[in-house]
Amino acid sequence: xxxKKIIALALSCALTVGxxxxxxxxxxxxxxxxxxxxxxxxxxxxxxxxxxISVRNGxxxxxxxxxxxxxxxxxxxxxxxYDDKGEATEAINAYSRxxxxxxxxxxxxxxxxxxxxxxxxxxxxxxxxxxASATAAGVTRLDPGNSNEIRSxxxxxxxxxxxxGEKMAQYAAEKLKAKTAAVIYETGSDYSxxxxxxxxxxxxxxxxxxxxxxxxxxxxxxxQAQLTNIAASQPDVIFCPNYYEDDGLIVTQARQVGVTxxxxxxxxxxxxxxxxxxxxxxxSVYCSGYGSGANPEFEAAYEAKYGExxxxxxxxxxYDAAMLLCAAIAEAEKQGLEAGSxxxxxxxxxxxxxxxGLEGLTGTFAFDQYNDPIKSASMMKLEGGAEVFTELx
Amino acid sequence: MHLFSILISQIIxxxxxxxxxxxxxxxYSMVYGIIxxxxxxxxxxxxxxxxxxxxxxxxxxxxxxxxxLLAVAASTLxxxxxxxxxxxxxxxxxxxxxxxxxxGVSFLLENSFQLIFGAGAQTVPNLISGPSLQVGSxxxxxxxxxxxxxxxxxxAGLTFLVQKTKLGKAMRAVSENMSAAQLMGISLNRTISxxxxxxxxxxxxxxxxxxxxxxxxSPTMGSMLGLKAFVAAVLGGIGSLPGAMxxxxxxxxxxxxxxxxxxxxxxxGAVFAILIVVxxxxxxxxxxxxxxxxx
Numbered sequence: 001x002x003x004k005k006i007i008a009l010a011l012s013c014a015l016t017v018g019x020x021x022x023x024x025x026x027x028x029x030x031x032x033x034x035x036x037x038x039x040x041x042x043x044x045x046x047x048x049x050x051x052x053i054s055v056r057n058g059x060x061x062x063x064x065x066x067x068x069x070x071x072x073x074x075x076x077x078x079x080x081x082y083d084d085k086g087e088a089t090e091a092i093n094a095y096s097r098x099x100x101x102x103x104x105x106x107x108x109x110x111x112x113x114x115x116x117x118x119x120x121x122x123x124x125x126x127x128x129x130x131x132a133s134a135t136a137a138g139v140t141r142l143d144p145g146n147s148n149e150i151r152s153x154x155x156x157x158x159x160x161x162x163x164x165g166e167k168m169a170q171y172a173a174e175k176l177k178a179k180t181a182a183v184i185y186e187t188g189s190d191y192s193x194x195x196x197x198x199x200x201x202x203x204x205x206x207x208x209x210x211x212x213x214x215x216x217x218x219x220x221x222x223x224q225a226q227l228t229n230i231a232a233s234q235p236d237v238i239f240c241p242n243y244y245e246d247d248g249l250i251v252t253q254a255r256q257v258g259v260t261x262x263x264x265x266x267x268x269x270x271x272x273x274x275x276x277x278x279x280x281x282x283x284s285v286y287c288s289g290y291g292s293g294a295n296p297e298f299e300a301a302y303e304a305k306y307g308e309x310x311x312x313x314x315x316x317x318x319y320d321a322a323m324l325l326c327a328a329i330a331e332a333e334k335q336g337l338e339a340g341s342x343x344x345x346x347x348x349x350x351x352x353x354x355x356x357g358l359e360g361l362t363g364t365f366a367f368d369q370y371n372d373p374i375k376s377a378s379m380m381k382l383e384g385g386a387e388v389f390t391e392l393x
Numbered sequence: 394m395h396l397f398s399i400l401i402s403q404i405i406x407x408x409x410x411x412x413x414x415x416x417x418x419x420x421y422s423m424v425y426g427i428i429x430x431x432x433x434x435x436x437x438x439x440x441x442x443x444x445x446x447x448x449x450x451x452x453x454x455x456x457x458x459x460x461x462l463l464a465v466a467a468s469t470l471x472x473x474x475x476x477x478x479x480x481x482x483x484x485x486x487x488x489x490x491x492x493x494x495x496x497g498v499s500f501l502l503e504n505s506f507q508l509i510f511g512a513g514a515q516t517v518p519n520l521i522s523g524p525s526l527q528v529g530s531x532x533x534x535x536x537x538x539x540x541x542x543x544x545x546x547x548x549a550g551l552t553f554l555v556q557k558t559k560l561g562k563a564m565r566a567v568s569e570n571m572s573a574a575q576l577m578g579i580s581l582n583r584t585i586s587x588x589x590x591x592x593x594x595x596x597x598x599x600x601x602x603x604x605x606x607x608x609x610x611s612p613t614m615g616s617m618l619g620l621k622a623f624v625a626a627v628l629g630g631i632g633s634l635p636g637a638m639x640x641x642x643x644x645x646x647x648x649x650x651x652x653x654x655x656x657x658x659x660x661x662g663a664v665f666a667i668l669i670v671v672x673x674x675x676x677x678x679x680x681x682x683x684x685x686x687x688x
Contacts, residue, residue, distance in 0.1 A: 187658050214655070214657065215655075215657055215658055216652075216657050216658070217657065217658050217660065217661065219617065220657070220660070221607050221609070221614070222406075222410050222606075222607070222648070224406040224409070224410075224649070225403055225406050225407075225648070225649045225650075225651075225652030225653045225657065226652055226653075226657055228399060228402045228403055228406055228653065229399070229653060229655075231402070231532070232398075232399045232402075245513070245514050245609065248516065248608075248609070249607055249608070249609060252607075252608055253606070253607075256525070256534035256535075256536060256537070256606070257402065257406070257532060257534060258525070258532035258534075274516055275514070275516050275608075275609065276516075276608070277519045
């Protein structure tokens, strides 16, 4: 009887020790270890998964290349990735898991909604965050439209929509030496109106006279009336910040009514070559986040790793987001701080903010006061019915 | 450019789109004139015609000319087929049933094309190109000249057919009094089918002209085009052929001038405002005959 009690006691002691041992094993990554742990949030399943997968693959390509070259400061960059399914609540849950996994910075998310949801969380914990692709103003600004307060810890690699309007106005002035411009845009489309307003404002600064600002309604197919007005003032350039189907129709009809100026557009133009004749499009220029063919080396490496070619600008943006973050981490490492500590995170944020002239696939990076990148855009020109990358501008 | 020449250019723009509206409006008016049906599937026949051009050029590799002929043939056939399958069984049913069937056929066509060919637009660039005409500072594009010319020829042909031939006489007789015409030995089925064939052939021509200018076919292209042509038919007086022509050009001109004035966002609004005003002030339209309901 006594023996039994002793055995039971011994057994329960052993169990307790076992439990405690279990607890001890579940530690956060040790500081000073050979790993820097970062998180990656992307919607690799669900409706817009094609973007999520592209960004994820692009980012992982950079990290793998970096680790193959010896990582940062002799430490390997370890990526813990979760799928947020493109949903805000999933993204917040995934982010909480990342925090308990002990990450020191996060790349993500991909779509605007989950990115803003996560940004609210990272802002509270002052966790460095960079998104490759979320374009909405509200990602880096706390209350866009009402205040200029920003989430100081959140950055993005892509340019926001109005930026393209400014770029094209600059391009018109500097490269095309344009003196006059006209705009034809779709009313009721945030994208189209955003680009139009930015273009017109920048034209005023660049000394370009905007002769006509013509609008059309969603679904319109006939643009001759507006284009005839434009033809009457025969501007040097016509800015057409719409999507490719409309752009194709507009260019075709513009040539019919005798508009001879150069057409300029935003990234909505991608694919326009199939929607108007080569002759009508010849010489038109649009800007894009990344021009296919701009970096054959990257494209070949991507295809070698994943077995399929890049789909557009999302892979290079993912790559650049990872690059920007790792460059900032390298700065924090230089200061000899402890990975995962608050000081370390702040050092990453400061280094990111101070980014100046970092060469990425999609341009040369610096950040403005809103943590939006100031970088060059890929200029795509329509030549002989093909959309050809010409330069970074 | 001089203000006057801008005005001339805008009028040509209006005539160009008006010509297409007129061709479609004729189909509406003819069908209404003969069986009192507002054939809301008529706009979608244009869509099918446009897809026929695209399909025969892009997939069968045909030259533009046979493709166009094929499109007109396909539209004609489709019009007759719709009449035989959907409307003939309902000829003695209440007119409301016919109207609802027409809307159903329209949805069926739009959605099945979306299912088969996808929702995006298919392009037929450079269907026909030629030199544009330069008169002073006014540029008249080749497609504008072609559109206006072809549609005027079609309208003249139709007028001749309706006024001078036996079939035309039969059509007029049926539209006047269906049972009396039948008593006189006119084949009702043949005449009605012929009317649908004519109207759909005009829509087929319209689809070719549409592609000459716009170069894109999409599954829903026919719905707004059809509605505006319907407004044109009502404005001219539904059932009246010259009325449909005038109405079509009037709608086209209204659109062009409203857009030119910088109110392009109100373009559709202006067209439908015309419909409301016509229905309030002169429901029979410009050239329509007042109809007495027989008890």
